[in-house]
Amino acid sequence: MPDKYNNLKVISNLIRKRIVETSANSKIPHLGSCLSCVDILVYLYWKELRIDPDFSEDPDRDRFILSKGHASPAWIQVLAERGFFPITKLLEFGKDGSIFHEHPPIPGYIPGIEAATGSLGHGFPMALGMAISHKVQAKNTRCYALLSDGECNEGTIWEAAMLAGSKKVSHLTAIIDFNKWQATGRSKEIMAIDPLADKWIAFGWHAQEIDGHNFDEISKSLLSAKLEKDRPSVIIAHTIKGKGVSFMEDDNNWHYRIPNADELQAALEELESYS
Amino acid sequence: MRNTFAENMTQIASLRKDVCLLSGDIGNRMFDDFKKISPERFINCGIAEANMMSIASGMALSGMRPVVYTITPFTTTRCLEQIRIGVAYHKAPVVIVGTGSGLSYSELGPTHHSLEDMAILRTIPGLNVLAPADSKELTAQLKEALIDSNPTYLRIGKKGEPNLHDEYSNLGIGKANMLKDGEDVVVIGVGPILGEALLAAKTLEVDNISVAVASLGGIKPIDQKFIGELSKRFKLWISIEEHGLIGGVSSLLSEWLVANRCNQIRLKGIGVPDEFIHRLGSQDYIRERYGMNSEGIIETIRTELTQ
CATH class of the missing domain: 3.40.50.970 (Thiamin diphosphate (ThDP)-binding fold, Pyr/PP domains)
Known part of the structure; x- marks a missing residue:
C-alpha cells in the first residue's frame, strides 16, 4: 500500500539534511531542538496552514509563531523549501551581516516570519494577542504556536494559557515539541513538567497527546483542534531530540554541539539511506 | 489625569x-x-x-x-x-x-x-x-x-492634577513649552510636579527673582530646538522630576549640555536620590522631604543663585 505521507517524509528528510549541513558549515547550535520539530513544521507548512508564499503578507493568512525560537534553523529551511524565498539565499547563513542567523528576525526581513523569537515565553502570548485581534476583527484565521517543553518553565506560558482558557480562544492551537530535554538536563527533573496534558486541561484547554513524528497523528490532532469551538487546543507532541540521526537521538550533547567533518558525513549518509 | x-x-x-x-x-x-x-x-x-x-x-x-x-x-x-x-x-x-x-x-x-x-x-x-x-x-x-x-x-499621575498649560501651548510628542517665562533661571521638568515649580516661580517674583518654568512633555524624543533656545538664554538650569536623579530629566539635560559643549551653563537636579524610600507618608510629605515641593525648589534656586 503506498504511503499517504511519503511525500512529506521525503521533504522532512531533505530538511534534516540541510539543517545538519548548515549547523556544521555555519557553526549553528540547537541541532537536537531543530531535528525534533521538523515533522511538525513540515506538516504545518505543506498541509495545514492557509498561507501563500507568493503573498506572505496576506492579511487573512493563518499565523504561525515559532515560540521555541532556537529551532529557527529548522524553520528557515522549511520556509525556503516551501518557496517563501530562494534557497540560494541560505548560502549566507551565519555569515557576518546576514539576516540568517540563530534566531528569526522581526517581520519584514524574511518572508513568512511573523515574530522574532529566541527569548522563551514571548512567542506564545504574542500568538494569543494575534488570535484575540482576529476575533475582534472577525477574521476567519487560525493562530498556531510551536513551544518547547523547556519553554514551559517560563511563567508567561501559563499566564497566556490561563487567559486563553478564560477567553475561550478556540482558533488558537499550541503545539508542544515535547522532546523531554532542555539545555542542561531532563525537563521533568529540572521543573515538574509532568503531567503536562493535565496542566493544560486544568487551564481550560482541550489537550491531545500524539507521536510528533507520525504524520497521521499530527494530521488527526490538528483536525480535532479545529473542531473545538469553545476552548483553545494544545497538542503535546512526543518527540525525540535529534530525531533522524541515530547518534544524535536523545543525546542532549547536541543541544549545543556542532558536528565535526566526520560526524557531518556520518549524519548525511544516515539521512541519505533513510530516503 | x-x-x-x-x-x-x-x-x-x-x-x-x-x-x-x-x-x-x-x-x-x-x-x-x-x-x-x-x-x-x-x-x-x-x-x-x-x-x-x-x-x-x-x-x-x-x-x-x-x-x-x-x-x-x-x-x-x-x-x-x-x-x-x-x-x-x-x-x-x-x-x-x-x-x-x-x-x-x-x-x-x-x-x-x-x-x-x-x-x-x-x-x-x-x-x-x-x-x-x-x-x-x-x-x-x-x-x-x-x-x-x-x-x-x-x-501619568492619578487624579485631580491642575492644568498647567494654556490654550497657546503646542502640545504633543517631543514638544516642549514654556509654562512661565522668566529671566534669571529656568526650571526644566516633566509631569505634574511642574505645578510646584510654577508656585515657586510665583513666590520668588516678590523678591524680584525671575524664574522661567519649562515643560519638556517627556524625555524621548526631545525638543532639540526648544532646549537650544534655553541654552542661549539661561546660564542656570534647575531640573525637576518626580523620579530618581539617575537617568531621567537631570541626566538627559547633563548629556545634552555635554554633547552641545555648553560648559558655561550650570545644572542642578531636583529629584529623588539613589535610594528606596522606607519612611513613608503622603505625596506632599515625600516631596517636601526631598526638596521637591515649592519651598524646596525656592531654596535650591536661592542657593544656586548665590553661588
Missing part, C-alpha cells in the same frame, strides 16, 4: 475600531463607558502584566492599536523584557500607560513607587517616553501616540 485618560479612550474608541484597551485588572468602574461602546475591545488581562504586554505586541502586529494600562511599576519594569522585545524590537505600535507614576502612590511604598521607569525605558530604541504635566498634554499626546508608528510609553 486618569479620568481624562478614560474619557479620551472612550472617545477615541468610538471613532476608531482598531483601538483597544488592555487592563491589568484595574480601573474597574473607570472604563464602564468604554466597555459600553466596545466590550470586545476592552480586555482585562488579569494580574499578569508580562503576558498582557506580549498580547499587546501580537495585537499591534495584527493591525490593532492596543493601549496597555496598569499601575506604573507593573506596566514598565515588571515586564521590561516584553517591552524591549515584543513591543520595541518589533516596532509594534503599542501605547503603554503607567498610572500613579512617581510618588502618586507614596503611601503604598517602593513596590508602587516609580522612580526608575523613565531612566530604564529611555534606553530602549524607538520607544517614545512621555510624561505629560497635565490632562491637556495627556490628551494631545495620547491622540498623537495612537497615530504614531512608534511605540509610546505614557507616564
Whole structure:
C-alpha cells in the first residue's frame, strides 16, 4: 500500500539534511531542538496552514509563531523549501551581516516570519494577542504556536494559557515539541513538567497527546483542534531530540554541539539511506 | 489625569475600531463607558502584566492599536523584557500607560513607587517616553501616540492634577513649552510636579527673582530646538522630576549640555536620590522631604543663585 505521507517524509528528510549541513558549515547550535520539530513544521507548512508564499503578507493568512525560537534553523529551511524565498539565499547563513542567523528576525526581513523569537515565553502570548485581534476583527484565521517543553518553565506560558482558557480562544492551537530535554538536563527533573496534558486541561484547554513524528497523528490532532469551538487546543507532541540521526537521538550533547567533518558525513549518509 | 485618560479612550474608541484597551485588572468602574461602546475591545488581562504586554505586541502586529494600562511599576519594569522585545524590537505600535507614576502612590511604598521607569525605558530604541504635566498634554499626546508608528510609553499621575498649560501651548510628542517665562533661571521638568515649580516661580517674583518654568512633555524624543533656545538664554538650569536623579530629566539635560559643549551653563537636579524610600507618608510629605515641593525648589534656586 503506498504511503499517504511519503511525500512529506521525503521533504522532512531533505530538511534534516540541510539543517545538519548548515549547523556544521555555519557553526549553528540547537541541532537536537531543530531535528525534533521538523515533522511538525513540515506538516504545518505543506498541509495545514492557509498561507501563500507568493503573498506572505496576506492579511487573512493563518499565523504561525515559532515560540521555541532556537529551532529557527529548522524553520528557515522549511520556509525556503516551501518557496517563501530562494534557497540560494541560505548560502549566507551565519555569515557576518546576514539576516540568517540563530534566531528569526522581526517581520519584514524574511518572508513568512511573523515574530522574532529566541527569548522563551514571548512567542506564545504574542500568538494569543494575534488570535484575540482576529476575533475582534472577525477574521476567519487560525493562530498556531510551536513551544518547547523547556519553554514551559517560563511563567508567561501559563499566564497566556490561563487567559486563553478564560477567553475561550478556540482558533488558537499550541503545539508542544515535547522532546523531554532542555539545555542542561531532563525537563521533568529540572521543573515538574509532568503531567503536562493535565496542566493544560486544568487551564481550560482541550489537550491531545500524539507521536510528533507520525504524520497521521499530527494530521488527526490538528483536525480535532479545529473542531473545538469553545476552548483553545494544545497538542503535546512526543518527540525525540535529534530525531533522524541515530547518534544524535536523545543525546542532549547536541543541544549545543556542532558536528565535526566526520560526524557531518556520518549524519548525511544516515539521512541519505533513510530516503 | 486618569479620568481624562478614560474619557479620551472612550472617545477615541468610538471613532476608531482598531483601538483597544488592555487592563491589568484595574480601573474597574473607570472604563464602564468604554466597555459600553466596545466590550470586545476592552480586555482585562488579569494580574499578569508580562503576558498582557506580549498580547499587546501580537495585537499591534495584527493591525490593532492596543493601549496597555496598569499601575506604573507593573506596566514598565515588571515586564521590561516584553517591552524591549515584543513591543520595541518589533516596532509594534503599542501605547503603554503607567498610572500613579512617581510618588502618586507614596503611601503604598517602593513596590508602587516609580522612580526608575523613565531612566530604564529611555534606553530602549524607538520607544517614545512621555510624561505629560497635565490632562491637556495627556490628551494631545495620547491622540498623537495612537497615530504614531512608534511605540509610546505614557507616564501619568492619578487624579485631580491642575492644568498647567494654556490654550497657546503646542502640545504633543517631543514638544516642549514654556509654562512661565522668566529671566534669571529656568526650571526644566516633566509631569505634574511642574505645578510646584510654577508656585515657586510665583513666590520668588516678590523678591524680584525671575524664574522661567519649562515643560519638556517627556524625555524621548526631545525638543532639540526648544532646549537650544534655553541654552542661549539661561546660564542656570534647575531640573525637576518626580523620579530618581539617575537617568531621567537631570541626566538627559547633563548629556545634552555635554554633547552641545555648553560648559558655561550650570545644572542642578531636583529629584529623588539613589535610594528606596522606607519612611513613608503622603505625596506632599515625600516631596517636601526631598526638596521637591515649592519651598524646596525656592531654596535650591536661592542657593544656586548665590553661588
